Amino acid sequence: MSIPEQGGPLGLMSLVQWLSPAFPTGAYAYSHGLEQAVAAGDVRDAGGLENWLSDILAWGTGWNDAVLIACAMRGEDLAGLADLARALSGSAERLRETEEQGAAFAAARAALSGEEAVPLPLPLAVARAAAGVGLPRQQVIALYLHAFASNLVSAGVRFIPLGQAAGQKVLAALHPLIGILSERAVDAGRDDLATAAFRADLGAMAHETMDVRIFKT
Incomplete structure (x- = not known):
């Protein structure tokens, strides 16, 4: 029997499922340039990872994805x-990251719902799906940013390396920032799109020519 995805607990559970590591978007294979940052010595420990991810969330892809959603x-x-x-x-690589994950997300959603798969960049694929579950925009944005940060924390735990507890402390420390960004982004428009995470962008470009790497980006 089909259970409608209409707001409340059911809608929330659907969104959590789509953003979980178990959902087959292949997110674990992408480091968003973090692998290069670690290899270059820009990120060496939990504190460095927290600072790096804070900047990406507030001034880079995190903010822009939130506005797009x-x-x-x-x-x-x-x-x-x-x-x-x-x-x-x-x-x-960043274009590949958002397009490949967005296409994989759409395909997995289509397999669940029977709807046509519409490949879009990842934040828009998530927004398109979330529009049908009746959740507030701020909640969708916050959970999206949390999943984005969680995936990069997992990459840092594996590659720096960090202990699992240290990684979870980093993720927990990002919660207040994610709350602030989701509140700020909920009424933001196209004119609010901006990026200033230049070092992260340069790291992502340099990752394209790394001789040995374990992540796609």
């Missing part, structure tokens, strides 16, 4: 937003 959930044109999302990808 808010715009999409308000019903703005997905095709135009998808073009913006691609233009905001600062390197070939």
